[in-house]
Amino acid sequence: MDFDMLGLKPRLIAALDEMGIKDPTPIQKQAIPPALDGRDVMGLAQTGTGKTAAFGLPLVQHLLAEDVRPAARTARALILAPTRELVNQIVENLNGYIKGSHLKVARVMGGVGINPQIKRLERGVDLLVATPGRLIDLMDRGAVNLGESRFLVLDEADQMLDMGFIHALRQIEPKLPKDRQTLLFSATMPKDMETLAATYLDRPVRVQVATSGQTADKIEQSIHFIAKAEKPGLLLDLLRAHDGEAALVFARTKHGSDRLAKQLTNAGVNAVAIHGNRSQGQRTRALEAFTDGSAPVMVATDVAARGLDIPVVKHVYNYELPNVPETYVHRIGRTARAGREGAAITLCAPDEMGELKDIEKVIKGEIPVASGRRWSPSQEEAKPKQNRGGGGRRRSGGGGPRQGGGPAKAAAKPGGANRRRRPRRSA
Numbered sequence: 001m002d003f004d005m006l007g008l009k010p011r012l013i014a015a016l017d018e019m020g021i022k023d024p025t026p027i028q029k030q031a032i033p034p035a036l037d038g039r040d041v042m043g044l045a046q047t048g049t050g051k052t053a054a055f056g057l058p059l060v061q062h063l064l065a066e067d068v069r070p071a072a073r074t075a076r077a078l079i080l081a082p083t084r085e086l087v088n089q090i091v092e093n094l095n096g097y098i099k100g101s102h103l104k105v106a107r108v109m110g111g112v113g114i115n116p117q118i119k120r121l122e123r124g125v126d127l128l129v130a131t132p133g134r135l136i137d138l139m140d141r142g143a144v145n146l147g148e149s150r151f152l153v154l155d156e157a158d159q160m161l162d163m164g165f166i167h168a169l170r171q172i173e174p175k176l177p178k179d180r181q182t183l184l185f186s187a188t189m190p191k192d193m194e195t196l197a198a199t200y201l202d203r204p205v206r207v208q209v210a211t212s213g214q215t216a217d218k219i220e221q222s223i224h225f226i227a228k229a230e231k232p233g234l235l236l237d238l239l240r241a242h243d244g245e246a247a248l249v250f251a252r253t254k255h256g257s258d259r260l261a262k263q264l265t266n267a268g269v270n271a272v273a274i275h276g277n278r279s280q281g282q283r284t285r286a287l288e289a290f291t292d293g294s295a296p297v298m299v300a301t302d303v304a305a306r307g308l309d310i311p312v313v314k315h316v317y318n319y320e321l322p323n324v325p326e327t328y329v330h331r332i333g334r335t336a337r338a339g340r341e342g343a344a345i346t347l348c349a350p351d352e353m354g355e356l357k358d359i360e361k362v363i364k365g366e367i368p369v370a371s372g373r374r375w376s377p378s379q380e381e382a383k384p385k386q387n388r389g390g391g392g393r394r395r396s397g398g399g400g401p402r403q404g405g406g407p408a409k410a411a412a413k414p415g416g417a418n419r420r421r422r423p424r425r426s427a
Contacts, residue, residue: 006032011064012057012097019096025050030207032058035183040204042197043185048333049209052093055079055153055183060097062151062181063126070104070124073144077151078176079129080169082159083303084109084280085287090129090155103127108144110134111280118143132160132168139175146175151183154200158186158193162324166196173200187333188326188362218336220343223356225372228349232263235319238345239269239297246290246312249299250331252320260319261299271297302327311340318346325358350375 003013003024016022024032027045035041035058045051059077070076081087091107098105106125108117110133117134121144128144138144152173154160160169182201186193197204226234239247249264251257254275261273272286272295289295291310302322313335322328335342346367348356353375360366 007036008032008057009061009064011101012061015097015099016053016057018099021053025053026209027051027207028054028057030209031055031183031185034205034207035059035181036061038062038181040181040201041183042201042204042206043183044187044189044206044208045185046187046209046329046333048336051155051185052090053097055155055185056090056094056097058183059127059151059153060094060101060103063103064101069102070126071148072124073121073142074124074148075106075121075128075144075146076126076148077128077153078146078149079127079153079155080132080135080160080172081129081155082131082163082165083156084111084131084283085303086156087129087131094127094129098127105129108134108138109280111278111283114138114141132165132172136168136171139172146172147177149176150180152176152180152200154182154184154196156186157184157196158188158190158326159330161190161192161196162327166192169196169200187330190326218341219332220341221332221346221367222343222370223346223348223367224370225348225375228351231319231347231349232260234347235317236264236267236269238315238317239264242315244293244296245314246293246310247297247315247317248310248313248334249297249317249319250322251299251301252322254301256320257299257301261297264297264299269297270295271299273299274303275301276303302331310334314342316342316344318344321346321348321352321355321359323355325355325362328359329363345370348375350379353380 003016004010006024006029027043027049031041031043031054035055041055043051043054045054059079063076066076068076079090081090087107087109091105094105103126104124105127106117106120107129108121109131114134114137117138118141121128121138128149135144139146154169160166182204184197184201184204224234235249249260249271251260254277257273257275261271264271272289274283274286278286286295286298287310290298291312293312299319316332316335318328318331322331332342332344335344346356356367
């Protein structure tokens, strides 16, 4: 099936051809026709499958067909995304689709000055791509009126739920017209997603090209069972075995990401860190260094699990396992994108067995073991208990006897490995 068979106009097909996009992906084949018909759509597909074009192309075609100009401080279409990186990726794609047309795209997000964004919105825009927190700031200042936004897209809706944006959505949605088209896209389908869809969508067409928790076929997954204190040494060995190849390393905390990137750089592996506490300029420079190869390793929190479309990523390392099991799927989806092959390597300490079991429930299978043996219940329970306070769950900390052949114990300890936090807003 070609793009013209989906109902797209020659102008958009020519733009796609100029971008090097020839054939539609499965999610695009299923989502574009009902979206062009004006139906609400609920799309489920794993990361890296072309969801941006699945909603972006119908939006652009609708806006071009109407051939009207936006009023001052309005947006004809609103796209909400959970992270700055995803906002930037969406805008980059939209700019390719609208090239040569009169349509205007604007982005609003935290981490950069708000005044230039206010000025950008003064004359109105056709497509507004925003993180929820900054959008509410602009609404409170009277800088944008959503009363003319007849199209709403919720991209990576499951992550917006994880990051606590549901309250922001409840503030934004009533400001939009009742008579609108809503498109919701997600990589997973947690229970709360059905409630979200019932609230914001009207008799949606449901399209699904991947089951919740399904990982890309071309990702080679493996796991090392290793004591926590020995993780830095093993990570260095693995990175040096693929010297110069782009690797994305996931840590659990912002402080831990900074410490780990510094440890790697001090050991001779040029690394940068990216997380929610970095300014947008710092995040942009880190991404540029990673993309151009001057820093082949990027250490990230889960702010980078969505929205990074960097084809050069060959290896993803779960240095620390995520608190939310579905996040594992998003993390490893940063490699093997657009049909390429990639590897996802997980380092599991004894106190992370609970997270591992949850992940394997989501992906419906065990991750192949590269070294060590699965930690036994007695080894998990042998760790000292640590009360996090506030009536929360008690989780264990500390390490355990190292298993399997691996590097000697490293002197440096990984940053933040004992800390557990709920996902936080990072826009």
